Amino acid sequence: MDTLSIFAGGFLELADPTVLAFMIIGFLVGTFFGAMPGLTSVLAIALLLPITYTIDVVPALVMSASIFMAGMYSGSITATTINIPGAPSSMMTAVEGHALMRRGKGANALGHAALGSMIGGSIGAVLLMAFMPVAADISLLIRTPGKFSLVLFALVVIIIVDRGAMAKGLVATLMGVMLATVGIDVLQPVPRFNFGTETLVQGIDIMPIVIGAFAISEVLIQAQNWRSSLGATLEKARDIKIRRRDFLPPMSEIREIGFFTYIKSAIIGYGIGILPGAGGSMAAFVSYAVARGGSRKPEEYGNGSRQGIAAAESGNNAMCGGAFVPMLMFGIPGDPTTAVVLGVLVINGLQPGPRLLENQADLLAPMFASLFVSALILIPLTLWLFGPYFVRIVSISKGLLYSAIAVVALVGSYVATYSVFQMSLAVMFGVLAFFMRKLKYSTVSLLLGFILGPDLEQYMRRSLSLSDGNPMVFLTSPDSLFFLCLTALFIYMILLRKKKPRGGGGRDGPDGSAQEA
Amino acid sequence: MSGNAGFLRLGVVFPLVLMVLTTIYFAAAFDIHAQFTPEGEMGPQHIPMLVSGLMYVALLVVLVQELRAPAAVAETEEGASLLRPVLVVAATAAYIWLFRPLGYALSTALFVAALFVVFKFETRRPLVFALYVVGVVAVFYGLFAGIFGVRLPTLIGDLI
Numbered sequence: 001m002d003t004l005s006i007f008a009g010g011f012l013e014l015a016d017p018t019v020l021a022f023m024i025i026g027f028l029v030g031t032f033f034g035a036m037p038g039l040t041s042v043l044a045i046a047l048l049l050p051i052t053y054t055i056d057v058v059p060a061l062v063m064s065a066s067i068f069m070a071g072m073y074s075g076s077i078t079a080t081t082i083n084i085p086g087a088p089s090s091m092m093t094a095v096e097g098h099a100l101m102r103r104g105k106g107a108n109a110l111g112h113a114a115l116g117s118m119i120g121g122s123i124g125a126v127l128l129m130a131f132m133p134v135a136a137d138i139s140l141l142i143r144t145p146g147k148f149s150l151v152l153f154a155l156v157v158i159i160i161v162d163r164g165a166m167a168k169g170l171v172a173t174l175m176g177v178m179l180a181t182v183g184i185d186v187l188q189p190v191p192r193f194n195f196g197t198e199t200l201v202q203g204i205d206i207m208p209i210v211i212g213a214f215a216i217s218e219v220l221i222q223a224q225n226w227r228s229s230l231g232a233t234l235e236k237a238r239d240i241k242i243r244r245r246d247f248l249p250p251m252s253e254i255r256e257i258g259f260f261t262y263i264k265s266a267i268i269g270y271g272i273g274i275l276p277g278a279g280g281s282m283a284a285f286v287s288y289a290v291a292r293g294g295s296r297k298p299e300e301y302g303n304g305s306r307q308g309i310a311a312a313e314s315g316n317n318a319m320c321g322g323a324f325v326p327m328l329m330f331g332i333p334g335d336p337t338t339a340v341v342l343g344v345l346v347i348n349g350l351q352p353g354p355r356l357l358e359n360q361a362d363l364l365a366p367m368f369a370s371l372f373v374s375a376l377i378l379i380p381l382t383l384w385l386f387g388p389y390f391v392r393i394v395s396i397s398k399g400l401l402y403s404a405i406a407v408v409a410l411v412g413s414y415v416a417t418y419s420v421f422q423m424s425l426a427v428m429f430g431v432l433a434f435f436m437r438k439l440k441y442s443t444v445s446l447l448l449g450f451i452l453g454p455d456l457e458q459y460m461r462r463s464l465s466l467s468d469g470n471p472m473v474f475l476t477s478p479d480s481l482f483f484l485c486l487t488a489l490f491i492y493m494i495l496l497r498k499k500k501p502r503g504g505g506g507r508d509g510p511d512g513s514a515q516e517a
Numbered sequence: 518m519s520g521n522a523g524f525l526r527l528g529v530v531f532p533l534v535l536m537v538l539t540t541i542y543f544a545a546a547f548d549i550h551a552q553f554t555p556e557g558e559m560g561p562q563h564i565p566m567l568v569s570g571l572m573y574v575a576l577l578v579v580l581v582q583e584l585r586a587p588a589a590v591a592e593t594e595e596g597a598s599l600l601r602p603v604l605v606v607a608a609t610a611a612y613i614w615l616f617r618p619l620g621y622a623l624s625t626a627l628f629v630a631a632l633f634v635v636f637k638f639e640t641r642r643p644l645v646f647a648l649y650v651v652g653v654v655a656v657f658y659g660l661f662a663g664i665f666g667v668r669l670p671t672l673i674g675d676l677i
Contacts, residue, residue: 054665167578171535172579174572178542178565185549185561192549192561193542216609222599226636400649403629406605407657410612410628411621415667423613429605439531457551457564 003133003361010365014373019059023370026063027378035078035086035390036401038070038222041071045340046214047405049207049347050412057348061367064341065320069121069374070382071337072280072317076113076309077390081107082243089280089319092288092312099304107246107387108253108454112309114383115249116262120314121375123266124273124321129368131325136354139329144466146479147330148459151452153487154332156275158448160494161278168441176449177456179204186458197419206343207416208425209450211294213443214340215409216430221437222402242388249306257307261291262314269315272323276448287315320371328352328364331455336444339451528583532576543569563583604635620672621662622654629653 014020026048033044044067052060075087078318080097093113100109142150182193183203194200201495265287272283290310292301301308323334323343331352333339342352350356350363357364386393433443463480467473474480546569551560608631615624629650634638639646661667 027588046648051665054667165574167582170575171532171572174568174575175535177568178539178572181565181568188552188561190549190552190561193545195545220602220605223635224598226601269553333550397638398630399633399636402636403632403638404653404657406609406632407625407629407653408660410609411625411657411661411669414616415661415665415669418668420613420616422617427606427609427613434602435527436530439528460564461559465555468554 003286003357006361007129007365007368010367010369013058013366014062014369019062021375022055022059023066024378026066026370027070027374027382030067031074031382031386031394033067034071034074035297035393037078037084037086038218038395040087040214041067042078042236042336042340043214043218043405044071045337045344046210047408047412049210049340049343050416052344052347053416055351057344057363058366059346060344061341062370064337064344065367065370066374066378068320068337068341069317069371070378072320073114073117073121073313073375073379074382075119076313077110080109080113081390087280089284089316091281091314092284093309095302096305096308096312099302100306100309101386103304105246105304107242107244107305108249109306109309110242110383110387111247111249111312112183112253112257112306114247114379116265116310116313117317118288118375118379120266120269121178121264121317121320123263123314124270124318125368125372125375126321127267127318128321128324128371132357132368135325135329136357140355141359143477144459144475145463145473145477146483148456148463149474149480149483149487150330151332151456151459153490154326155449155456155484156487157490159443161282161492162442162445163411165440165442166283168225168439172436172441172443172445173221173449176451177453179209179446180334180450180453181457186454187461193432196242203209204425204450206346206450208413208422209447210340211234211409211435212345212429213425213447214336215405216427217437217443219402219409220430220434221407222398226398242390244384244388249382253306255311255514261307261311265291265311265314266318269318270322272315273319273334274325276334279323280319283319283322284312284316288312301503315410317375320375320499324368324371328356329354332452333448339444339447342451366423389481413462505514520605529580532579532583536573536576537570541567585601601635608632608635617670618672621658621669625654625657626650 008033011201014023029044030041033039034041036126048060048063048067071087072089075085076093076097077086079085079090079094080101083094083098083101085091085094093109097106097109097113100106148249155173159166159173180203182200183191184201185192191201238470268287268290269283272286274280275282288308290313292298292305295301295305295307297305297307300306319335323338326332326334327338327342328354331342333342345352350360410423413423414420416422433446436443437448463473463477464471474484538619542565546562546565549560549565551562551563608628611631612624612628615627618624619627630646633646633650639649662669
């Protein structure tokens with residue numbers, strides 16, 4: 001009951017003008033970054049990360065949540081209007097939405113996408129608030145060997161979910177783990193890999209990795225592909241006329257889609273959000289596939305199915321709520337955006353775990369409220385206010401946009417610690433991430449390896465220390481055995497079961513440009 | 518060097534570079550001396566060694582894949598060249614080098630102007646070009662120094 005009243009208090013916190021302003025600014029920034037092909041909400045939060053050093057933790061978390069929700073929804077705007085998904089999670093919406101757009105029903109498709117996102121996002125946020133106390137209780141039952149197996153499970157899922165490039169996924173994850181070992185050892189006061197320099201004794205901060213992997217590398221990729229056909233497509237799209245009155249989906253269409261479709265997709269999306277590394281693309285794809293499987297009109301799929309749009313958007317926005325569960329309880333991010341939000345928590349001295357909810361629920365409650373309000377109110381409001389101008393907004397010159405991103409990224413790296421060394425590190429990781437993305441190595445895996453590496457090492461060594469070096473402790477401890485069996489089950493399900501045709505479950509965009517899961 | 522051929526080679530060169538870096542990392546792991554590690558237990562050097570071993574295996578698999586399927590990596594955009602990214606990195610390096618000595622305003626103006634040239638933004642209209650440069654510098658000065666109260670380096674006085 002206490003926790004519930006704290007969660008309710010989170011909504012009151014949003015009434016504070018400063019917090020409200022951060023939520024709205026975050027939502028608008030997230031909408032822009034999500035709608036703009038090539039930019040993602042991960043990049044938006046990455047650029048926010050240095051700023052969190054100068055603002056309070058509550059506005060920073062509120063802003064992160066609204067960026068996350070907005071970014072997940074707004075990918076559907078360019079997906080529908082110009083058939084270029086703003087984010088990979090809108091791939092299925094592009095298939096159905098653009099088919100409707102060609103039939104002159106673009107505004108109707110955008111309306112259904114917004115409604116699906118609104119319902120899915122709200123359900124995801126409610127499920128998050130409802131199950132967080134339960135998740136906290138469960139996490140208290142997991143002991144050190146179990147925690148090791150859980151982190152191992154997360155890393156294995158992150159690697160195998162990218163079936164097309166598992167070896168590269170493993171390389172990227174191990175690179176992240178290696179970078180995390182630089183600095184003082186996790187258990188003993190022993191410096192590692194500082195190569196005789198004082199600077200590296202403190203280890204590598206998450207910020208230059210995030211800024212480099214998501215911001216600097218994006219600028220470099222755009223510098224290489226600056227004369228793409230996208231500019232011309234956006235120029236042509238400026239003439240598209242969309243009227244506000246067409247946004248509102250008729251009740252008959254909503255009834256035809258079926259309320260159960262929204263709810264089922266939201267639950268699927270939330271469940272997938274809990275899985276580490278799966279993310280919005282998988283949530284949208286699985287929800288879409290399930291809806292198609294149970295549809296009375298499967299022939300509409302691929303030709304402008306409103307049910308397909310509703311399922312995909314409901315699923316990917318509900319994922320936002322699910323992704324926070326493992327991040328807040330175990331420090332295991334469900335997707336790249338929550339990985340960066342984890343950075344926001346750590347910068348502000350908050351350690352994920354069941355104690356976080358017990359002792360600092362008042363700091364988290366406004367973030368949950370922001371997730372809910374963003375889905376329920378800001379998505380339809382933004383569509384109503386800015387819907388007719390979306391395509392013009394995303395037609396902004398790339399030269400201006402990426403130059404501005406480069407300045408924010410670099411100055412942001414400086415302001416975090418007032419150090420040009422951090423700026424240099426961000427550029428170094430940016431160059432590394434540029435080559436990784438060009439060669440189809442996942443930078444998301446690099447980041448998750450960096451975040452989870454120290455936990456993996458710490459829990460492994462502690463478990464072995466407690467069992468006098470006997471590795472059988474991982475099989476004799478019931479919680480550890482459970483997660484090891486779960487890992488084996490996932491390996492079987494994803495790798496060994498008969499391969500099914502794939503749709504849009506990949507993590508990266510066609511050129512690796514979109515790195516959001 | 519065409520984009521395809523470049524990245525075809527890069528697909529092989531990149532894991533080789535990582536192999537060299539892994540070797541340096543692996544060698545440095547032997548220099549880690551634990552303060553206390555009871556017999557049979559893992560010390561600070563063991564996980565890095567284990568990770569290095571896994572990395573070698575993964576890199577070997579990647580190398581074999583790259584050598585066996587060269588066509589699979591030849592998916593880069595037509596005409597994609599490394600020239601512009603290299604120019605951006607050079608401009609960024611210069612920016613970092615000059616950021617403190619020249620101060621935020623001047624160094625950022627030069628950096629933004631360099632990026633505008635790389636991205637060919639308004640290069641044919643010098644006045645508009647200059648206005649945009651000043652605009653970007655002013656907007657982010659307002660954001661960082663004005664809104665978030667960050668002390669940015671200056672050349673003279675408090676502003677420039």
